[in-house]
Amino acid sequence: MAGDTLWDLVAWRAARSPEATALIQGAESARHERRISFGGLRRRAERVAAGLYARGVGPGRTVVWQLPTRIETVLVSLALARLGAVQSPVVPGYGDHEVGQVLHRTGAAFFLVPGPAGHGPDRRADRAATVIEAYDRAGGGLPDGDPALLPPPPADAHEVRWIYWTSGTTAGPKGVRHTDHSLRTAGRCLTEALRPLPSDVGSMAFPYAHVAGPDYTVLLLLSGIPALLLERFALPASLAAYRRHGVTLAGGSTAFYTLFLDAQRRLPPGRKLLPALRLLAGGGAPKPPALYHEVVAELGCQLTHGYALTEAPMVTMGDPYDSPEHLATTDGRPPAGMEIRITPGTGEIRLRGAAVCRGYLGEPDPFDADGFLPTGDLGRLTPTGHLVVTGRLKDIIIRKGENVSAQEIEELLYRHPDVADAAVIGLPDDRRGERVCAVVEQPPGARELTLDAVCAHLLGQGLARYKLPEQLEVVAALPRGATLRKVRKQELRERFGGTAAVRGVAARRDP
Structure with missing residues (x-):
């Protein structure tokens, strides 16, 4: 596979299986759903890139975007990757105050939002950035141009071109600096951990603006499987799309597992909620061991849970073929190239590896003398190399x-x-x-x-x-x-x- 940028991977997959379905936009009824192939992703992303380039978006320019989970959003993000722009995705749940902080701290030249018929509040007033309406609710209005006029694709996969944001529950959000290389590494490790089958159908029910967006996109590009996109995840409303497309891989976090379980428990005995589902996978929040056994017994699928954070989108992941004991009580093992150090005394988890970010926007270097990133999470490593996350430093109650x-x-x-x-x-x-x-x-x-x-x-x-x-x-x-x-x-x-x-x-x- 030539090249290590995200766009290199898009081009590789488009050449390898141009007609295979890449994304399915879920809707309440089949007649409102849309699809795009891997070849279509490349072709349309290049045209969007050319349209943005004509508007002044180019290599190294900083673009903040706040867009829902739609095919058009993936196209916009891939178009920015093709241009070599610095993109800073913002989840739709961020309010005006948080968005204002992001725009100010990035010094963004452009702010991409849905058009007038799209979703989300109007944030056009009092902004230094140029506002571009990326598309309307129906998916129309995407920037369009001639790919022949584009500059060469970016070549350096180690240049910081992504800024993701932590939740900012106690202070302003922190900008996490990533590269194509760090995000591709995380996605590759996720692919190797989950081992998707050629017949699998994935799903993205979380906001695409989360760091899991490119993580999962890399999995799709490497494996060649399609994924169902859901702009809004709600049960039971979303179940029809899962069933219609035979989703086999689903998940997101612990809360998603419990929502699926609750929906299963409302059905008559013997009726399976999602007949095709074979694997739930996710991370981002603690998983009670009892939940693993409930999912396996009641949903009739495997559950693999991992440990990840915005600063490192893939740290550990459970192996679907591991023992039930390990899957229930641990957060999996790290892939090759991810080093985990448990700090003596405090038990804090520290990380070093290619999937780890390049620090925080406008803040001092957070790494220790050995190049490990402190996470603020607590844990221990078992003799088998599995990680057990035991809590947060700030969640230790001193009584x-x-x-x-x-x-x-x-x-x-x-x-x-x-x-x-x-x-x-x-x-x-x-x-x-x-x-x-x-x-x-x-x-x-x-x-x-x-x-x-x-x-x-x-x-x-x-x-x-x-x-x-x-x-x-x-x-x-x-x-x-x-x-x-x-x-x-x-x-x-x-x-x-x-x-x-x-x-x-x-x-x-x-x-």
Whole structure:
């Protein structure tokens, strides 16, 4: 395969299987769906690149785009890759304040948004960047031009041409600097881990503007399989498209697994939710071990979970052919070329490898003296080389001088039949330093939960008494991010951070 840029890979796949379907735009009915082949991706992306070039977008120019998960968005992103522009995707869930920060910090010359008939708020006022309406709701209006007028494709795959953004739950978002090489490496490692079959049909139900977008695109280009794109993922509405196209590979994150499980449980016994599904895969959030066994038993497919972050889109991934014990209790093994170091004392995970980013936009070098990137995540490596992620540094609750892992309690809470999902947070407490607060969602028809009942369950699961929650909050739905639906714990800390006694919340007696 010649060349190491993302565009080199697009051209290689287009030459290898030009007529094979690459993307299917999902819709509520088959007559509203659209397809594009790998050859079509290359041809149309070149014309879009030429149209953008005529508007002043060229090599090295910075472009921020905020577009939904559509075929046209993939074309725009590939067109920018063909031009060698610096592109900064922004997930549709970002509000005006966050978008303003991105535009200011990147110094973007251009801001690409959907046209008037598209989705998303109007962000045209008070912007230094030139606004380009990338396309309308029907997919029309894409920039168009003559590919013969284009400059040569970029040659240096190690040049920073991608800026992705962290969630920014406690401060402004951080710009993560990537190269074609780092994103291609991550996608190649994902492909090698999942081992897609020629007959597979993938799916992208997460925002394409997430770093998983190019990660999964590389998987499609390397394997030659198609993927279903969903602008909005919602169950049961999205199930018809999954069934219609025989999706075999699905996933996204832990929240997606539980949504599929909940939909399966609403069906009559013996009826399979997605008959063709053979593998759920994802990452980005902790996976309770019990969830693995529920997915395998009830959905009738395999589940492989991995560890990744915006700074390194592929760190570890479960092997579909690994043992159930490893798939349930670990986050898989790293591919060749990804080094994981567990920091003595703190247990922090640090990373070094070709898939790791080049640091943060406008910030000091984050790497340690040996070139490893601190992640803020905690974990351990097993004797077999599997990674077990045990929590976040900021999710360690220091209660009366004792360290309490939020993730450990969350995994045990998940086993309770009246808990659908849980988040454990530390809240300021005058007596304890921090108190342990469990915030739970309940499934339909569940019995009312009490703090005493929750503590009894946790003790029955073997949790040490000093780790038991002092506060229980039951919510209709945990607040989640717009990308992989990770729980936004900072919102919970702000909501429930008052004194428990003042708020009338029952607290158990200290041991």
